[in-house]
Amino acid sequence: MDQIEVLSTNADALVTWLSETGVEYGLKLLGAIVVLIIGFWIIKIITKRTFVLMDKTDITPALKSFLKSMFSIVLKIILIISVLGMVGIQMTTFIAMLTAASLAIAMAFNGTLSNFAGGVMILFFKPFKIGDFISAQGEMGTVKEIQIFVTILTTPDNKTILIPNGPLSNGNLTNFSTQEFRRVDWTFGIGYGDNYDVAREMIMGFIKEDKRILNEPAEPFIVLGALADSSVNLTVRVWVKPGDYWGVFFEMNEKFYKNADKNNINIPFPQMDVHLNKVN
Secondary structure: OHHHHHHHHHHHHHHHHHHHHHHHHHHHHHHHHHHHHHHHHHHHHHHHHHHHHHHOOOOOHHHHHHHHHHHHHHHHHHHHHHHHHHOOOOHHHHHHHHHHHHHHHHHHOHHHHHHHHHHHHHHHHOOOOOOOEEEEOOEEEEEEEEOOOEEEEEOOOOOEEEEEHHHHHHOOEEEOOOOOOEEEEEEEEEOOOOOHHHHHHHHHHHHHHOOOOEOOOOOOEEEEEEEOOOOEEEEEEEEEOHHHHHHHHHHHHHHHHHHHHHHOOOOOOOOOOOOOOOOO
16 A cells, blocks of 8 residues: 555656646747747848848859858858757757767768869859850860859850869869950961962951951961971961950951962962882
8 A cells, every 4th residue: 555655656746747847848849949930030031131232242143142051051050059059958969969970971072072162262262253264174165153062164065064163173274254355376378389478468358357356455467487398387366355256266267268269379288299119
């Protein structure tokens, strides 16, 4: 009988403790949920206001998007840690677990983190921007999008190329769009015995009639570049706007080929003399 009374007393105490603890933690959990909901709402407003302020600056669209995402993530992490503290979770243990998990993830995604760091460097140092024509990592094309991990190029023949930002930020890169002018170079070969002055005047006539060719930063340049094995080579250099480069380059080649014969100019090609010796 005494044992039954003891068990009954312990059961009542347990129920009382569970009730009190349940109410206490229930209120804490409810308060944490409320704080979490309000916190996410406030973060959304702050992030939106920050993005509006960024629109008034000269920050590039790609960098604005990146900063907005990072700012939102950092605020949410701070909010979640605060809410966990409200419900009684020890922050020391949580931070230790988070650190261990971060280290494991960093080791598993070493290449991804390198690309992330490369993306940050590209966004801040701006070696190129959206719309620039670049050559890097053996590829060439127009920058379509700068993402956190990769940069997307569109080639002249309309192929899409994704280049990881890690190698892109650390390797050699040529940007054809940063300068106001771009030089076009040709080497036109004429035959030995052809009239050099006629060839030069013909090319200069093509240059003068093309309004895309500029007289700055230097005037058109035509000289006898080399006396090669089978041709006399004229070196031609002109300056154009970057967007006119390929049009001028290809059209000049076509004009030279179509008009060379009309001006008694031969376009030489490598030749080989073969001598046959009769053996008795």
